[in-house]
Amino acid sequence: MTVALVGAGPGDPGLMTLRGAALLGAAEVVLYDRLLDRALLDLVPDDAELIDVGKGPGQSGRQADINELLVTLGRSGRRVVRLKGGDPFVFGRGGEEAEALRKAGIDVEVVPGVTSAVAAPGAAGIPVTHRTVSTSFTVVTGHAGDPDLPGVNWGALARTGGTLVILMGMGRRAEIVQELLAAGRPIDEPVAVVRWGTTADQEVVRTTLAGLPDVGLAAPATIVIGPVAALDVTGVVKVDGRVADGPD
Numbered sequence: 214m215t216v217a218l219v220g221a222g223p224g225d226p227g228l229m230t231l232r233g234a235a236l237l238g239a240a241e242v243v244l245y246d247r248l249l250d251r252a253l254l255d256l257v258p259d260d261a262e263l264i265d266v267g268k269g270p271g272q273s274g275r276q277a278d279i280n281e282l283l284v285t286l287g288r289s290g291r292r293v294v295r296l297k298g299g300d301p302f303v304f305g306r307g308g309e310e311a312e313a314l315r316k317a318g319i320d321v322e323v324v325p326g327v328t329s330a331v332a333a334p335g336a337a338g339i340p341v342t343h344r345t346v347s348t349s350f351t352v353v354t355g356h357a358g359d360p361d362l363p364g365v366n367w368g369a370l371a372r373t374g375g376t377l378v379i380l381m382g383m384g385r386r387a388e389i390v391q392e393l394l395a396a397g398r399p400i401d402e403p404v405a406v407v408r409w410g411t412t413a414d415q416e417v418v419r420t421t422l423a424g425l426p427d428v429g430l431a432a433p434a435t436i437v438i439g440p441v442a443a444l445d446v447t448g449v450v451k452v453d454g455r456v457a458d459g460p461d
């Protein structure tokens with residue numbers, strides 16, 4: 214008994230791994246999420262069962278039901294694929310699903326996916342690290358999360374430096390800006406917001422910390438904060454195949 218937790222990638226179906234595609238092609242049951250491109254489901258055999266377990270914002274209470282369903286299906290002996298957006302273990306609750314399966318004695322195969330935390334900025338020409346500009350990046354949730362757990366320490370993150378990549382942050386962007394400014398990040402620090410990155414619907418807004426509260430893009434969007442957010446390395450003129458104004 215094995216259930217595969219498969220990362221679907223950030224949006225463009227072409228960015229899913231070959232292993233993920235092979236598992237979908239052999240699946241008997243597929244449980245999938247809300248943000249996924251339906252083209253991926255075309256890889257699934259016609260007689261397979263497709264189960265939409267898509268969670269909207271604020272519906273995280275259903276996670277227990279999903280875990281239970283995964284265990285039931287895993288025990289049935291059918292070839293089960295749990296298809297999750299981006300990477301299953303980056304803010305995807307894949308860890309909880311894997312734990313529930315293991316607790317029930319069901320083996321888990323994890324197939325990593327291309328995470329939107331890196332792919333959405335990349336699709337906008339923003340490298341999350343860039344020599345001489347940023348030597349680190351931190352991926353953090355902007356969602357308030359569980360009130361019983363410690364929240365994100367924005368002050369500490371601000372002082373750490375490097376690029377900040379915020380997922381699920383648009384709903385709290387004004388508060389996040391206040392916390393970062395209070396911790397000393399400059400008000401004119403570059404910011405980019407990438408919505409539906411890697412897809413045909415991709416939208417990119419470039420601004421600063423001062424302007425972030427006024428950016429009107431809805432989810433799913435990734436916020437990038439730091440000097441790299443001002444770059445568009447795929448948009449500049451290339452000389453001999455190299456970025457003309459990039460570092461050597």
Ligand SMILES: C[S@@+](CC[C@H](N)C(=O)[O-])C[C@H]1O[C@@H](n2cnc3c(N)ncnc32)[C@H](O)[C@@H]1O
Nearest residue numbers: 224299300303305328329380381409410434435
């Ligand atoms: C619940 S998290 C899941 C992240 C996913 N596991 C990953 O690795 O990309 C969903 C959030 O990821 C970000 N996101 C997912 N797909 C995106 C895309 N195509 N473009 C921009 N941001 C995206 C948004 O911040 C969205 O609210």
